[in-house]
Amino acid sequence: MKNGRDDLDRIREALQDARGEVRFGEPMSRHTSMRVGGPADALFVPDDLEDLSRIMAAAGKAGVGVFFLGGSNLIVKDGGIRGVVIKLSRLQKVERQADTLNAEAGISFPRLSQAAYEQGLSGLEFACGIPGTLGGAIAMNAGTRDGEIADVLHSVTIMDRLGNAVEHPRSQLTFEYRKSRLPEGVIVRAIMQLKPDPPERIRRRMDEAITYRRRTQPLQLPNAGCIFKNPPGHSAGRLIDEMGLKGTRSGNAQVSEKHANFIVNRGSATAAEVLHLIQDIRRRVKEGRGVDMELEVTVVGEDA
Numbered sequence: 001m002k003n004g005r006d007d008l009d010r011i012r013e014a015l016q017d018a019r020g021e022v023r024f025g026e027p028m029s030r031h032t033s034m035r036v037g038g039p040a041d042a043l044f045v046p047d048d049l050e051d052l053s054r055i056m057a058a059a060g061k062a063g064v065g066v067f068f069l070g071g072s073n074l075i076v077k078d079g080g081i082r083g084v085v086i087k088l089s090r091l092q093k094v095e096r097q098a099d100t101l102n103a104e105a106g107i108s109f110p111r112l113s114q115a116a117y118e119q120g121l122s123g124l125e126f127a128c129g130i131p132g133t134l135g136g137a138i139a140m141n142a143g144t145r146d147g148e149i150a151d152v153l154h155s156v157t158i159m160d161r162l163g164n165a166v167e168h169p170r171s172q173l174t175f176e177y178r179k180s181r182l183p184e185g186v187i188v189r190a191i192m193q194l195k196p197d198p199p200e201r202i203r204r205r206m207d208e209a210i211t212y213r214r215r216t217q218p219l220q221l222p223n224a225g226c227i228f229k230n231p232p233g234h235s236a237g238r239l240i241d242e243m244g245l246k247g248t249r250s251g252n253a254q255v256s257e258k259h260a261n262f263i264v265n266r267g268s269a270t271a272a273e274v275l276h277l278i279q280d281i282r283r284r285v286k287e288g289r290g291v292d293m294e295l296e297v298t299v300v301g302e303d304a
């Protein structure tokens, strides 16, 4: 459903004191790694936490919806997103405190991994090839076979709809495979507990992770990471591959020839094409192997 004039007026009002960047009608295809997605009513890139807090409170007061965009394990539909999409790409500060790293949620996962390496701190090697932000990674408990973010978290700071930030210790948060249950609000900061290790050993583990990824995953083409979670006792990639679906297309969306649990954008694919392909894959695996595959990617927004 399209927004009426009143909704847009409320959005403008909520954003009037923004210091950071504001863009109206911004195509989300410019901000998602899959390169699909229609326009957001407004995109806001806060300058700092104070800027974010003020606009969160103003949006709450005006009754305007906010959506936080990590952008990598995400499919935004072709009709885009109503309300304000907030991107934390200017919140990237990272600081060492003893053997922890205290980082703002907008830092990219590979950059954070690199910062840990430079400090001679081990525990984030697995993150070096995972696209996306720290906040997005915590929200979905991103990881690889070598580890996941929940393993190294000490605390997560979450800002609520009134703009108040509260630090939550790891012991009060629940994480599962590619899933978290967190208090309502947006992740703005996290502290990771790491272990000192010689940098050359850290580097070796990072290089191995990157080499494996390059060998097995279609990193040259726009994609949204793994589409499905691995069902218990199965590999989603292998199941899809065994059904002979590699290379299958729906318009410009294609099941990767390299790794069957990836969909790649071969040109100007639409979200509808990607979602159609996802439905098809799911049905074929269910019919052929009797396995229900759960989505790993998040799907948001409205149909065109």
Ligand code: EPU
Pocket: 073, 143, 144, 145, 146, 216, 224, 225, 226, 227, 228, 229, 230, 235, 236, 237, 238, 241, 258, 259, 260, 261, 296
């Ligand atoms: N396989 C196939 N055909 C394929 C793809 C894979 O037969 O097209 C087989 C492989 O040969 C292997 C098995 O399936 O025996 C598992 O494949 P892989 O080692 O590539 O790992 P994965 O389980 O598919 C997981 C994570 C990845 C992560 C890699 C490496 C999930 C859903 N995926 O993939 O994470 O990068 O391990 O650690 O848990 C992501 O979450 O977005 C993601 C890409």
